[in-house]
Amino acid sequence: MNSSNLDSVFISQRTSLLRTLLKIVKNTSIAEELVQETYLRVARTVRDKPIDHLEPFLFQTGRNLALDHLRRERMQSRTMLDDVPNEVVEAVAAPASSSEDSLHAARLLQHLGSALDQLSSRQQRIFVLSRLHGMSASDIAAELGVSPSTVQKELKLIMALCVTLIERLTPAQ
Known part of the structure; x- marks a missing residue:
């Protein structure tokens, strides 16, 4: 299978692939990006080894990319920020903050690490997982x-x- 065959299959299946990915991610711009990423991934694979059934491979690659996207989104939504009030999050030093803010953030992380060290081994494991x-x-x-x-x-x-x-460690503003 060469790249001209990939191009013709991709062009003929692009709309159908987009609809399939849109059903998974429920966002048009993300689905469009995934369609393009699908083409790039399949093109790289076709360059390295022949693919006998290109159309199913194209759709499976797209579905895998969409599912990977959903997994990444789910992981990002499970951050500690969901459990912390907005005032506390806003008080954390920004990357371009002053040295005083950076020192406060470092102290906060050190205390947080110490607090987590006091947890039972099961609690630490639950936190990490x-x-x-x-x-x-x-x-x-x-x-x-x-x-x-x-x-x-x-x-x-x-x-x-x-x-x-x-x-306790964040000064009131």
């Missing part, structure tokens, strides 16, 4: 052999500890 690996409460529960409600309660306690610590 949830906030760093983006796992759901039910997945964490299955991995640790506890109930999902136990994981949710532990996460609530951990987040409350973090918020309390941040509020």
